[in-house]
Amino acid sequence: MMEIELPKIHPSQQDMELIDILWRQDVDLGAGREVFDFSYRQKEVELRRQREQEEEKRQQHLREQEKALLAQLQLDEETGEFVPRSLPASGTLTQTNTTNGEIAQNGAFAAQEGDALSFDECMQLLAETFPLDEPAESAPPCLDVSVPPTTDLMMPADIPAFTQNPLLPGSLDQAWMELLSLPELQQCLNMQMQETLNMDGFMKPSGEAQNPSYSQYLPGMDHLSSVQTEVCPPEYINTYDGSFNNMVSPNLSQMSLNVPDVGAEFRPEEFNELFYPEMEAKVNSGPLTSDGGNMAETASDSPVNPMDLQSFSPGNFSSGKPEPNVEFPDSDSGLSLDSSPHMSSPGKSLNGDGSFGFSDSDSEEMDGSPGGTESDYTEIFPLVYLNDGAQSSLSDKSSAEQQERKGKNPKTEPVEASGYSKPPFTKDKQKKRSEARLSRDEQRAKALQIPFTVDMIINLPVDDFNEMMSKHQLNEAQLALVRDIRRRGKNKVAAQNCRKRKLENIVGLEYELDSLKEEKERLKKEKSERSTSLREMKQQLSTLYQEVFGMLRDEQGKPFSPNEYSLQHTADGTVFLVPRLKKTLVKNN
DNA sequence: CTTGTATGTCATGCT
DNA sequence: TTAGCATGACATACA
Numbered sequence: 001m002m003e004i005e006l007p008k009i010h011p012s013q014q015d016m017e018l019i020d021i022l023w024r025q026d027v028d029l030g031a032g033r034e035v036f037d038f039s040y041r042q043k044e045v046e047l048r049r050q051r052e053q054e055e056e057k058r059q060q061h062l063r064e065q066e067k068a069l070l071a072q073l074q075l076d077e078e079t080g081e082f083v084p085r086s087l088p089a090s091g092t093l094t095q096t097n098t099t100n101g102e103i104a105q106n107g108a109f110a111a112q113e114g115d116a117l118s119f120d121e122c123m124q125l126l127a128e129t130f131p132l133d134e135p136a137e138s139a140p141p142c143l144d145v146s147v148p149p150t151t152d153l154m155m156p157a158d159i160p161a162f163t164q165n166p167l168l169p170g171s172l173d174q175a176w177m178e179l180l181s182l183p184e185l186q187q188c189l190n191m192q193m194q195e196t197l198n199m200d201g202f203m204k205p206s207g208e209a210q211n212p213s214y215s216q217y218l219p220g221m222d223h224l225s226s227v228q229t230e231v232c233p234p235e236y237i238n239t240y241d242g243s244f245n246n247m248v249s250p251n252l253s254q255m256s257l258n259v260p261d262v263g264a265e266f267r268p269e270e271f272n273e274l275f276y277p278e279m280e281a282k283v284n285s286g287p288l289t290s291d292g293g294n295m296a297e298t299a300s301d302s303p304v305n306p307m308d309l310q311s312f313s314p315g316n317f318s319s320g321k322p323e324p325n326v327e328f329p330d331s332d333s334g335l336s337l338d339s340s341p342h343m344s345s346p347g348k349s350l351n352g353d354g355s356f357g358f359s360d361s362d363s364e365e366m367d368g369s370p371g372g373t374e375s376d377y378t379e380i381f382p383l384v385y386l387n388d389g390a391q392s393s394l395s396d397k398s399s400a401e402q403q404e405r406k407g408k409n410p411k412t413e414p415v416e417a418s419g420y421s422k423p424p425f426t427k428d429k430q431k432k433r434s435e436a437r438l439s440r441d442e443q444r445a446k447a448l449q450i451p452f453t454v455d456m457i458i459n460l461p462v463d464d465f466n467e468m469m470s471k472h473q474l475n476e477a478q479l480a481l482v483r484d485i486r487r488r489g490k491n492k493v494a495a496q497n498c499r500k501r502k503l504e505n506i507v508g509l510e511y512e513l514d515s516l517k518e519e520k521e522r523l524k525k526e527k528s529e530r531s532t533s534l535r536e537m538k539q540q541l542s543t544l545y546q547e548v549f550g551m552l553r554d555e556q557g558k559p560f561s562p563n564e565y566s567l568q569h570t571a572d573g574t575v576f577l578v579p580r581l582k583k584t585l586v587k588n589n
Numbered sequence: 590c591t592t593g594t595a596t597g598t599c600a601t602g603c604t
Numbered sequence: 605t606t607a608g609c610a611t612g613a614c615a616t617a618c619a
Contacts, residue, residue: 154615198597377609440597486607491599492596496596498610501611
């Protein structure tokens with residue numbers, strides 16, 4: 001792609017646009033994420049940067065006209081052309097970097113991108129250099145993303161062009177989603193947005209609307225938020241979260257998501273307590289099930305740095321406030337029964353411990369688009385949570401409304417989640433699933449900080465379970481969740497056993513059917529043999545009868561007439577010559 | 590895009 | 605009455 005585009009880049013903007021269009025078409029035609037590999041994106045970004053710089057120089061005098069072009073460019077970004085702007089974004093990041101170590105990390109991240117390091121490599125490098133800080137870095141962008149109050153707001157005048165662009169039908173959206181899913185790309189987008197805002201102030205309207213909330217979420221990050229949040233349109237942010245989480249390692253995604261909430265409502269300490277468990281789990285990258293236990297233990301015990309908090313996964317983040325959110329996602333599939341408790345005390349959960357921000361629909365979304373059923377679930381949750389939490393905090397809407405929104409997320413957020421995040425998620429799901437999974441219940445347990453592992457909740461004997469429960473004071477939401485987890489876990493096992501039995505029964509019945517068929521064939525064959533034998537015996541009997549009858553002679557030495565006489569034999573073997581008439585008489589008698 | 594499979598979940602009945 | 609089990613039905617993800 002790039003090679004083709006490069007030659008065209010120099011010619012003119014029109015050429016550029018054409019290239020972009022072609023590129024988009026390619027994307028639509030099936031350009032997978034692979035196409036958007038980090039290295040590729042980096043290259044593309046650099047190339048685009050150069051292109052844009054040149055173009056900007058040329059067109060600066062035509063700024064206003066360019067606004068429209070910029071909008072298209074944004075559209076292009078959606079499809080994947082954002083990259084070029086990412087460089088400027090990186091510059092912004094570098095600026096921010098000076099302010100905070102986190103920012104510095106961002107800058108490092110951008111630099112890495114420029115180096116064409118793979119995302120994983122970048123992540124590793126970041127992890128090594130800034131074990132916990134990285135999350136913070138990534139988090140800011142996520143915050144931005146998560147904050148966006150509504151998709152509508154996000155999509156203001158800036159995006160319309162791209163959204164409305166006839167060239168970008170559904171496939172474009174998907175491509176956009178995929179691109180957004182890429183963390184680096186998202187950062188680039190954010191940066192680009194900033195640039196565009198700075199340049200034209202075009203985006204500011206929407207960005208400003210969102211900014212307030214962002215600043216709230218990012219107390220320490222306010223300065224950053226002011227810059228980036230404003231720059232980043234809500235849409236981008238949302239998509240960014242989702243995609244970022246998905247694309248990035250769990251830590252990164254978590255980081256981004258966590259940051260916003262922390263700033264908003266939680267103190268570092270609280271944050272640590274809330275999220276530390278997840279952090280450990282993620283840091284250790286140990287099994288999810290085990291994580292739950294660790295989390296419970298570690299959450300209270302180990303102190304965590306604010307920065308560390310950033311590393312927390314979105315799910316964890318949500319746990320702070322978002323707990324409710326977490327459950328919502330769950331609720332869709334699993335909370336129906338359980339949901340009653342949740343439903344009954346939504347407000348409590350929301351405000352208190354683990355309010356349920358998520359609705360069933362959310363969970364479904366999570367499963368479906370974001371994280372897939374389980375593997376992505378954890379990562380997805382963060383996104384959803386962030387969005388929800390951000391929205392809630394940002395907007396004064398009541399928790400109920402939020403819940404409704406969450407429930408409706410598929411509808412309300414379609415642009416974000418379904419439209420953007422879902423496609424990426426679906427593609428990423430497989431990878432992430434294979435890597436590590438947290439079941440929904442495990443996610444929920446984490447979100448509500450259940451001090452037990454899901455495995456314990458499900459498999460402990462009743463007595464032990466009750467004893468365990470009695471040792472911990474759990475709030476209503478937690479109790480309900482634990483009950484639901486246990487019920488669902490039991491039922492899951494029961495369903496598995498039931499299906500196993502069903503299959504075994506089917507196999508057994510098939511085997512029995514085969515046996516019966518074999519027996520049937522055997523009996524048919526035997527019957528045939530018997531019939532043949534019977535016929536032979538009859539034939540032999542007839543022959544013998546005629547032979548014996550023909551040997552008989554009367555007093556005159558004449559043979560008896562078969563019409564007048566017949567041979568009769570008794571049970572003891574005695575044979576009599578009986579006259580036909582007499583025989584008939586005898587029979588009558 | 591359709592179809593089949595696997596899995597999770599819920600509802601219900603029974604113990 | 606509650607918990608658990610068994611199972612049909614449904615929804616979703618995935619190949």
